[in-house]
Amino acid sequence: MRHFVLTMLAGAAVLVTGPAGAVAEDPSDQEESPYVVRLLLFQHQDYWDDPALASPPRGDKLELRADGIGSAEVPADQNPMAALWERLRRAGDYRPLAQGTLTAPAVPEEEAAPVILDESWPASIRPGFAALDGVADRPVRALLGGDPTNGNGTASWVADRLRGSLTFHKGRYAHLAVELAFTERRRWMPWGVDTRHYFLRQSRRLLPDRYYYFDHPRFGLIAHIEQLE
Template identity: 30%
Template structure:
């Protein structure tokens, strides 16, 4: 009996190793802010540097990052629930398709939402395309790219595959505090002081599951789906016969 179990376990391992990993993945992301975080008297220092924006890519910099249409989104119900909540504010909801890169080949996606944008931002209203003055990544130091016009949300998201899928997030959210004060260490725009909140995390993920990156002020909800699974689900839906009564 023991030998049989060992044989079956070995056979299952060999079969799973023989199945090729997906070449393409659909990545869907929701970024949200907490409106009433329970952080007590916690102090958030002013940032001395920011995410490495100079090495990140807008969608129109490379065909390897393909933005998905809204009809392909699967997390609209979650965005709607966040928008109706008094505790959270959805900032960004978007999705893209990319290869299953290894870490040293992965391309970070660049995020930037200007202050005053209608929230949540979808690709139709702000398609995360490069402004006319921005060029492709040049490898410059992160500080040189970060110190510019203040953005409500700015940073990078990167997905890569090793033994598991991984999501790496480095985001800065400007939380509104109120009218400016001479003693404030934070940045301001139009006489309003904003406190920078940075979320910098890496998370191991499983495909087809929801994952969360937690922070007292800022959060990310992510789902990564192998393209084969996505297309199989769509094909099955299209092939389902119409069960409505006929005359």
């Protein structure tokens, strides 16, 4: 699955996945203006996910700000993440979760403030108790911890959640530091829902017009930066 993402991004533009990225040019010495970091969050799908429930969640727009700088609106046909979102959605092995922008000033690392991210989406795990659909099975579902009136065992509180922070700073080059914790509902069990926690902590040196893939086996983040004129 990771190979598919790398191939897809390589076809879209120059891709950098290393810890610092390959730098081929020096940044200009012009007075720094704010940057727009475009973000796309996605989840890897696996055998415990139900394809019928794996469509992208609604309310997929992230509006993140640093130091009170307003978000930059860009038409969908000019958004470099729009095509990637669609390709991930159609791939089947991925579930795009959210896309949006982080508009941040070009400040040095010691002055950069983390921007908090806290988002959740309905889990796409296969329905629990799918084989217990009859009225006579309701006591069994209740005994196993499921909703006795709901044959598929799903509940509104069953959600995946992503929390953490994104920190942008600009020295000689732009950098984005990502610290995220992903809570995933994997499968229904007799005692409840099997829940796993995954952590992603990486930093990338960013250049304009390149895509950066923050890699994790269970979820991922793609970043692309532009400088405001």
